[in-house]
Amino acid sequence: MVIRVRDPFATLLGLQRAMESVMGSDWFGTRTSGSGAFPLLNVFTEGDDFVVEAELPGVKKEDLDVQVRGDLLRIQGKKTVSYDENASIHRRERAAGQFDRTVTLPDEIDSAKVKAEFRDGVLKLRLPRAESAKPRTVTIN
């Protein structure tokens, strides 16, 4: 027998969250959903490449989808947390659900050379700058 106490505020909060995510997604705006979205991202540079990292513990590799187009990076997927039906839950802090985030990078990306790695729940992307976006030294005659 599983007794699960339903929080009366959960439904209301869920609605509020859905509203906020629509507002935050900037669907109607000109910006991309760069801020206030899941997953949180860290962007680094290494030489001419961008390195993007996101912590996605518990997400299966198959459930992750990464797309690159121009200077846009899109990370989408779903995270599931499931337990045996007969289990009683003592503490629940882990979140689950769908996510979709797009970020604009400062430069065009060479999408053919993007490398992705997912290890220990951390997604690491290496995004080389497109040749056309690399700075070129001009020789003066």
Added chain:
Amino acid sequence: MASQVSQEVAPREKRELTQAEERTEAGKFFSPYTDIHETERAVIVTMEMPGVGKDAIEIQLEKGVLTVKGTIDSAKYESVQPLYTEYNVGNFVRTFTVSPKVDAASISATVADGVLTVELPKAKEALPRRIAIS
């Protein structure tokens, strides 16, 4: 059938540990998001420790206190320059008081995709017993 837990993903800040005890190691310490659930046979603790490899996890049970510690390899951040950061990276540590009804000798742990699962089997005397009526 496994029941799905619905708690929507949302960006949230990692909980940095306020110093309860002084540490001599460098680096930040975070408290991992943890689920605890109980089945008929065991209590299962699930912890999110992204970036912590199998060999970097230390699990200790001493005097009824279970301590789990995950260490991050920060060397890989030495060659990169931060451009835009939203989260901090650090080690994970969390302690739990374990019921004496747990069979300490047969505690097991697995790690997959940055999620550590520690299974604490109940001691024989704590298992539910069905009593037949004669």
